[in-house]
Amino acid sequence: MADTGTWRVKAGLAQMLKGGVIMDVVNAEQARIAQDAGATSVMALERVPADIRAAGGVARMADPTKISEIMEAVSIPVMAKCRIGHFVEAQVLEAMGVDYIDESEVLTPADEAHHVWKHNFKVPFVCGCRNLGEALRRVGEGAAMIRTKGEAGTGDVVEAVRHMRSVMDSIRQLQNMSEEEIPTAAKELGVDLPLLLETRTLGRLPVVNFAAGGVATPADAALMMQLGADGVFVGSGIFKSGDPARRARAIVEATTHYNDPNILADVSKDLGEPMVGIGVRSLNEEQLLAPRGNL
Amino acid sequence: MLAVQGDFAEHIAILKQLGVDTVEVRLPGDLDGVDALVMPGGESTTFSYLMDLYNLREPIVEAASGGTPIWGTCAGMIMMARELTEKFPEPLGLMDIGVARNAFGRQVDSFETDLRFSPLGDDSYRAIFIRAPGIVRLGDDVQVLAQLSDGRPVAVRQGSLFATSFHPELGDDPRIHQYFLTFAAQGTN
Numbered sequence: 244m245a246d247t248g249t250w251r252v253k254a255g256l257a258q259m260l261k262g263g264v265i266m267d268v269v270n271a272e273q274a275r276i277a278q279d280a281g282a283t284s285v286m287a288l289e290r291v292p293a294d295i296r297a298a299g300g301v302a303r304m305a306d307p308t309k310i311s312e313i314m315e316a317v318s319i320p321v322m323a324k325c326r327i328g329h330f331v332e333a334q335v336l337e338a339m340g341v342d343y344i345d346e347s348e349v350l351t352p353a354d355e356a357h358h359v360w361k362h363n364f365k366v367p368f369v370c371g372c373r374n375l376g377e378a379l380r381r382v383g384e385g386a387a388m389i390r391t392k393g394e395a396g397t398g399d400v401v402e403a404v405r406h407m408r409s410v411m412d413s414i415r416q417l418q419n420m421s422e423e424e425i426p427t428a429a430k431e432l433g434v435d436l437p438l439l440l441e442t443r444t445l446g447r448l449p450v451v452n453f454a455a456g457g458v459a460t461p462a463d464a465a466l467m468m469q470l471g472a473d474g475v476f477v478g479s480g481i482f483k484s485g486d487p488a489r490r491a492r493a494i495v496e497a498t499t500h501y502n503d504p505n506i507l508a509d510v511s512k513d514l515g516e517p518m519v520g521i522g523v524r525s526l527n528e529e530q531l532l533a534p535r536g537n538l
Numbered sequence: 539m540l541a542v543q544g545d546f547a548e549h550i551a552i553l554k555q556l557g558v559d560t561v562e563v564r565l566p567g568d569l570d571g572v573d574a575l576v577m578p579g580g581e582s583t584t585f586s587y588l589m590d591l592y593n594l595r596e597p598i599v600e601a602a603s604g605g606t607p608i609w610g611t612c613a614g615m616i617m618m619a620r621e622l623t624e625k626f627p628e629p630l631g632l633m634d635i636g637v638a639r640n641a642f643g644r645q646v647d648s649f650e651t652d653l654r655f656s657p658l659g660d661d662s663y664r665a666i667f668i669r670a671p672g673i674v675r676l677g678d679d680v681q682v683l684a685q686l687s688d689g690r691p692v693a694v695r696q697g698s699l700f701a702t703s704f705h706p707e708l709g710d711d712p713r714i715h716q717y718f719l720t721f722a723a724q725g726t727n
Contacts, residue, residue, distance in 0.1 A: 245651040251709060259545055259579045281543075282584070340645075340646055342644055
């Protein structure tokens with residue numbers, strides 16, 4: 244009578260991650276540093292987004308050997324990325340027993356017209372969004388967790404802020420609409436009416452919503468939490484900085500104590516060099532990752 | 539409500555429905571005047587790290603020995619254990635049980651199932667287990683309130699202390715929260 248892979252079980256793991264930090268790691272040593280610093284989960288990668296950006300070419304799912312090495316190194320949940328629409332990479336990750344799959348715009352999309360139909364999987368998925376429409380379309384396809392896309396690998400938080408504000412503002416507008424306006428809004432957003440009605444009733448997304456894409460400092464993490472994020476992903480921001488262990492700990496503390504400026508001041512001290520970063524404004528159109536998977 | 543990390547908001551929402559005031563505990567001072575404590579689901583390694591850093595261990599251990607009712611769900615139960623099967627993290631040692639983390643496997647093995655929670659009588663209860671911990675040792679004073687069909691204990695009580703492997707805060711069934719409130723209100727005697 245035990246049922247695995249149910250919606251509550253899939254969405255439930257994301258609820259356990261709330262108020263926490265999910266860190267990108269590329270080997271067992273980094274994974275242990277992340278766990279010791281209080282990360283609630285790690286994202287197993289071959290390269291962090293800043294290096295994917297620098298390397299260019301086609302970015303794919305990580306080598307399973309790399310992912311296994313990280314899964315063996317830590318006891319916290321391990322996530323891994325598949326390309327948008329690449330349901331076979333997702334099958335491979337599920338077979339390996341990865342705890343969450345990120346169908347991610349950071350990798351080169353495998354399908355420009357379709358996302359993975361995530362209801363077919365026992366393993367839960369997290370997907371990126373830039374606005375409420377994208378978020379709810381991904382939930383409709385079976386994503387049990389949402390994150391902002393931000394602009395990964397830049398260390399520039401501006402896009403994550405834009406995307407989080409966009410989602411939150413749309414939900415507030417939704418709550419101010421009369422019922423007869425909702426079907427039109429659903430049509431304009433390209434989302435399922437019942438899902439939009441549920442969002443309106445809840446006053447939030449129906450799944451956990453993290454911030455991602457450009458978070459590099461404790462203050463960035465607290466900013467995203469104050470804007471309404473349930474937790475944060477930190478990609479290149481930790482292991483591309485001068486003192487990763489220290490920065491990782493500081494970001495974990497800032498995420499818990501996001502409303503306490505005195506603690507934020509303390510944890511922000513003497514962190515060493517942050518990742519160098521790239522201003523999003525200096526990137527041209529084809530270098531941006533967030534517009535990928537705009538379906 | 540311990541609020542260093544995890545699904546504390548879900549617990550708070552159910553307690554609010556039941557008419558209970560809650561405070562979020564992130565620092566030792568937040569525990570002042572608290573009548574009962576809930577430690578939610580989340581990551582026990584993160585809880586342990588933040589409890590050490592912000593000196594929450596001692597006041598929680600003191601509250602427990604002073605008879606304050608405490609309930610841990612999942613990661614909260616891990617923190618309540620006397621000992622774990624692995625060295626890391628270090629639990630609070632409140633309750634005379636031994637616990638194994640991730641005893642049921644990884645996320646693909648997470649499950650929900652019907653079980654009998656004895657204080658509710660014969661009615662079944664739908665329990666949600668997420669990378670759940672297992673109880674591998676029971677002290678003499680520990681009472682088992684629920685078991686899986688294979689006999690493994692998943693809800694236990696020892697005086698004013700209560701722990702569940704599963705997550706009554708997920709879903710919309712408030713019966714186990716009501717149970718905790720009833721025994722918390724009775725005092726520990």
